[in-house]
Amino acid sequence: xxxxxxxSPIPRWRATxxxxxxxxxxxxxxxxxxxxxxxxxxxxxxxxxLSILQSTAVDALLGLAVTIALIGGGFDLSIGAVAxxxxxISSYAMVVLGLGAAASVALALLAGALVGAFNGLLVFRLRxxxxxxxxxxxxxxxxxxxxxxxxxxxxxxxxLPDGSSANGSFAPAFLAIGRSEWQGxxxxxxxxGLLAWLAWFVTERTRWGxxxxxxxxxxxxxxxxxxxxxxxRLIAYIASGLLAALGGVIxxxxxxxxxxxxxxxxxxxxxxAALIGFAVLEARRPNVxxxxxxxxxxxxxxxxxxxxxxxFYSQDLIKxxxxxxALGLTFGPGRAHRL
Amino acid sequence: MPxxxxxxxxxxxxxxxxxxxxxxxxRFGATQALADVSLRVDAGEVVALxxxxxxxxxxxxxxxxxxxxxxxxxxxxxxxxSPSSSPRAALSRGIVTVHQATELLGVPxxxxxxxxxLGWLCRGALPLVPGRRRLLAAARDVAALxxxxxxxxxLFADLSPAQRQLLAxxxxxxxxxxxxxxxxxxxxxxxREAEQLFEVIARLKARGVGVLYISHRLGDLRRIADRxxxxxxxxxxxxxxxPLDLDAAVRxxxxxxxxxPALSERxxxxxxxxxxxxxxxxxxxxxxxxxxxAGEVVAIxxxxxxGKSRLLRTLFGAEPLRGGSFALDGRAWQPRSxxxxxxxxxxxxxxDRWRSSFLPADTLGAxxxxxxxxxxxxxxxxxxxxxxSGIDAIAAAEIERLxxxxxxxxxxxxxxxxxxxxxVVLARWQSQPCRVLLLDEPFQGVDVGARADLIAAIRSRxxxxxxxxxxxxxxxxxxxxxxxxxxEHRLTELRxxxxxxxxxxxxxxxxxxxxxx
Numbered sequence: 001x002x003x004x005x006x007x008s009p010i011p012r013w014r015a016t017x018x019x020x021x022x023x024x025x026x027x028x029x030x031x032x033x034x035x036x037x038x039x040x041x042x043x044x045x046x047x048x049x050l051s052i053l054q055s056t057a058v059d060a061l062l063g064l065a066v067t068i069a070l071i072g073g074g075f076d077l078s079i080g081a082v083a084x085x086x087x088x089i090s091s092y093a094m095v096v097l098g099l100g101a102a103a104s105v106a107l108a109l110l111a112g113a114l115v116g117a118f119n120g121l122l123v124f125r126l127r128x129x130x131x132x133x134x135x136x137x138x139x140x141x142x143x144x145x146x147x148x149x150x151x152x153x154x155x156x157x158x159x160l161p162d163g164s165s166a167n168g169s170f171a172p173a174f175l176a177i178g179r180s181e182w183q184g185x186x187x188x189x190x191x192x193g194l195l196a197w198l199a200w201f202v203t204e205r206t207r208w209g210x211x212x213x214x215x216x217x218x219x220x221x222x223x224x225x226x227x228x229x230x231x232x233r234l235i236a237y238i239a240s241g242l243l244a245a246l247g248g249v250i251x252x253x254x255x256x257x258x259x260x261x262x263x264x265x266x267x268x269x270x271x272x273a274a275l276i277g278f279a280v281l282e283a284r285r286p287n288v289x290x291x292x293x294x295x296x297x298x299x300x301x302x303x304x305x306x307x308x309x310x311x312f313y314s315q316d317l318i319k320x321x322x323x324x325x326a327l328g329l330t331f332g333p334g335r336a337h338r339l
Numbered sequence: 340m341p342x343x344x345x346x347x348x349x350x351x352x353x354x355x356x357x358x359x360x361x362x363x364x365x366r367f368g369a370t371q372a373l374a375d376v377s378l379r380v381d382a383g384e385v386v387a388l389x390x391x392x393x394x395x396x397x398x399x400x401x402x403x404x405x406x407x408x409x410x411x412x413x414x415x416x417x418x419x420x421s422p423s424s425s426p427r428a429a430l431s432r433g434i435v436t437v438h439q440a441t442e443l444l445g446v447p448x449x450x451x452x453x454x455x456x457l458g459w460l461c462r463g464a465l466p467l468v469p470g471r472r473r474l475l476a477a478a479r480d481v482a483a484l485x486x487x488x489x490x491x492x493x494l495f496a497d498l499s500p501a502q503r504q505l506l507a508x509x510x511x512x513x514x515x516x517x518x519x520x521x522x523x524x525x526x527x528x529x530x531r532e533a534e535q536l537f538e539v540i541a542r543l544k545a546r547g548v549g550v551l552y553i554s555h556r557l558g559d560l561r562r563i564a565d566r567x568x569x570x571x572x573x574x575x576x577x578x579x580x581x582p583l584d585l586d587a588a589v590r591x592x593x594x595x596x597x598x599x600p601a602l603s604e605r606x607x608x609x610x611x612x613x614x615x616x617x618x619x620x621x622x623x624x625x626x627x628x629x630x631x632x633a634g635e636v637v638a639i640x641x642x643x644x645x646g647k648s649r650l651l652r653t654l655f656g657a658e659p660l661r662g663g664s665f666a667l668d669g670r671a672w673q674p675r676s677x678x679x680x681x682x683x684x685x686x687x688x689x690x691d692r693w694r695s696s697f698l699p700a701d702t703l704g705a706x707x708x709x710x711x712x713x714x715x716x717x718x719x720x721x722x723x724x725x726x727x728s729g730i731d732a733i734a735a736a737e738i739e740r741l742x743x744x745x746x747x748x749x750x751x752x753x754x755x756x757x758x759x760x761x762x763v764v765l766a767r768w769q770s771q772p773c774r775v776l777l778l779d780e781p782f783q784g785v786d787v788g789a790r791a792d793l794i795a796a797i798r799s800r801x802x803x804x805x806x807x808x809x810x811x812x813x814x815x816x817x818x819x820x821x822x823x824x825x826x827e828h829r830l831t832e833l834r835x836x837x838x839x840x841x842x843x844x845x846x847x848x849x850x851x852x853x854x855x856x
Contacts (some may be wrong), residue, residue, distance in 0.1 A: 004471050017573065078630050090381070095343070110515060167514050205468055205470075206467050206468050206469075207460050207463065207466070207467050207468075208467070210449075210453060210456075210460045211461050212451075213448075213449060214446045214457055214460070214461065216451060217446035217447060217448045217449055217543060218443075218447060220442075221442075221443055221446055221457070222446065222457070222461060223426065224426060224436070224438075224443060225430075225457040225458045225460075225462075225510075226426075226427050226430045226431065226458060226461045226462045227460075227461035227462075228427075235660045240544055284448065285448045287534075328668040
């Protein structure tokens with residue numbers, strides 16, 4: 001017995017359309033680089049391209065956090081707040097508590113992991129739907145980060161609520177995380193690149209990644225196949241918290257102060273990167289490569305528009321357009337037929 | 340078609356019991372779901388588990404699969420007690436359930452290869468970084484266990500329900516399954532695909548795997564079961580060895596002899612309600628013409644994807660008309676939308692009642708009364724003001740008429756058995772004056788007793804023309820005055836059951852006739 005069960009063949013025009021759709025984001029990216037390069041030659045200079053990557057790094061990192069939670073089947077809305085919290089914690093640790101760079105970073109990352117575990121607790125123990133639980137965490141953290149400094153940004157010499165002034169300062173080794181370069185490439189770009197490769201390898205090439213993907217794709221099926229799905233999803237939330245916390249550390253190191261509004265906009269930009277990533281290579285699911293491409297795509301677009309003197313307030317509009325087009329490519333009509 | 344008996348059954352090595360259920364009882368609140376149930380499945384044996392909805396089949400399966408723990412009694416696998424209440428433990432001991440709901444069987448956005456290896460991946464039986472070539476080779480080996488070429492690079496989402504089940508069986512074999520529980524595997528599968536499944540089951544037997552086979556379809560059971568165990572009200576009321584006396588098993592199952600649905604007298608001069616002229620369902624397909632008369636039930640059977648649903652959906656205005664014309668009560672008619680079809684009294688109950696008819700249990704509108712009234716709100720309340728007592732009264736009348744076993748109009752469908760759920764769907768469309776009733780797979784997950792009730796209700800309408808799409812031939816023969824088979828969007832009329840002829844005899848005659856390949 002060797003009965004063949006095959007899918008019906010795909011017509012040629014459809015195959016072409018599919019290929020176009022598959023690489024659409026790359027075509028658009030190349031087109032954008034060309035148009036911006038012709039309109040403003042300085043755009044294509046290496047320095048500018050590196051600065052695009054530099055400004056994209058944190059969005060990409062937080063995009064990775066969203067992506068990993070999404071692959072595990074959970075939305076994590078708290079990552080922007082986690083980044084802001086870690087920004088404030090690392091600043092507070094150095095400026096007020098006088099800790100060193102390593103201890104401050106460790107403290108911030110620990111906070112991120114704890115928030116991830118807390119999200120897991122809300123979702124798996126209290127069975128709150130993931131969107132609502134992480135939205136709750138978002139508000140909790142948004143308030144929590146303001147408490148130690150009474151709502152003020154943290155800078156050396158900060159007047160504390162009890163009237164005394166803080167006498168610590170940002171450690172040079174800490175600031176180096178955001179400001180140093182290697183062979184001309186900013187350190188944050190290297191860190192994020194390395195982590196992105198690691199995340200890609202773990203999610204796409206290891207057994208763990210396949211099981212996490214199965215858990216997010218169909219939790220019941222994964223559980224019935226013997227996967228410890230809650231453990232996997234919990235680890236995904238913790239990883240998401242850790243990555244977001246690292247994003248906060250990078251911002252603090254780059255800016256050199258604990259800015260209370262430093263986390264603004266991070267959530268939406270990183271979610272946008274992850275969602276645009278759905279369209280990359282027609283993945284139609286959260287994926288690491290797509291998220292990085294999505295973040296770079298938005299970065300190139302915004303940088304180019306800025307160079308062409310497009311007003312900053314119309315940039316959000318354009319970001320929204322890009323997102324809608326990408327989602328249209330992902331989910332729109334004419335895509336490969338699904339049962 | 341006689342079943343080729345597997346030579347392995349006679350082999351002594353296979354005589355041992357793989358699964359023994361020993362005096363298992365389980366109680367939920369006031370309901371005794373299972374009482375002292377004992378059951379044995381030998382290696383290489385297919386045991387049919389029969390029972391009406393609510394007889395305790397699902398509870399028994401859950402206990403075997405470790406999803407629920409029994410109150411008393413135990414489950415032994417290969418002679419050793421199986422740890423209860425842990426699906427993972429049951430799985431690692433070799434008990435695998437292939438669920439009827441195929442969405443439980445795999446991950447839609449992963450490839451077939453990855454889904455074949457899901458068990459190994461989830462339990463760490465593959466290296467941490469397996470490498471793509473190695474994964475593909477392993478997946479090919481797993482697929483070879485059932486001797487089928489599955490499209491390894493396709494997505495699970497693109498597989499047919501039958502392919503998904505075959506994939507799950509292959510995975511079970513790769514996981515060294517000792518007992519495979521097949522839950523209604525042919526419920527939404529074409530005849531050809533069912534044949535493939537039966538061949539795979541023959542392979543399972545040859546490998547010494549025990550199979551517990553749950554199905555409402557007597558034709559399937561006759562074909563593959565070695566033994567049948569019948570549950571009623573949580574007790575074993577019959578254990579039939581081969582050759583199976585299925586009539587006796589059905590009597591034991593529902594507690595009395597099933598009334599063979601009587602064929603009613605049809606007058607040749609009955610009014611034509613719906614005329615279908617030169618309808619093309621797909622570019623290049625042969626046009627279809629068909630007349631439906633008042634009080635007549637016409638059934639269309641045929642494999643999945645043959646166009647049965649498309650025909651019904653086109654009549655209901657849910658798909659664009661590609662070519663041809665209709666006349667309703669002698670006047671030209673063309674539904675421009677579902678709302679227009681409903682307004683002219685053409686109703687359709689879609690297949691898969693949870694997707695087509697019900698709302699999720701916690702939502703507003705999930706009540707039986709709301710389910711029944713939803714399509715008729717415009718007719719019931721033309722001025723827009725809504726009366727809850729009005730729709731509750733309609734629901735109460737329907738519950739009474741169809742004998743729906745439920746708490747009342749406030750109950751939600753998830754509290755009901757499959758048969759009663761389907762009665763709610765029928766009630767929705769029979770509660771208002773209807774010219775043409777279109778039913779797509781109206782007997783999915785419905786036991787023999789409830790099916791007889793549904794058929795009686797469907798056949799009771801003297802002024803309605805009814806068109807039923809049903810892939811099971813036996814169900815088609817039971818319900819229909821006239822019977823057609825649809826293949827590749829083309830209709831062929833088949834012989835019908837003669838007056839006084841039993842359904843099984845008609846089925847046999849049908850299957851041996853030339854028309855039915």
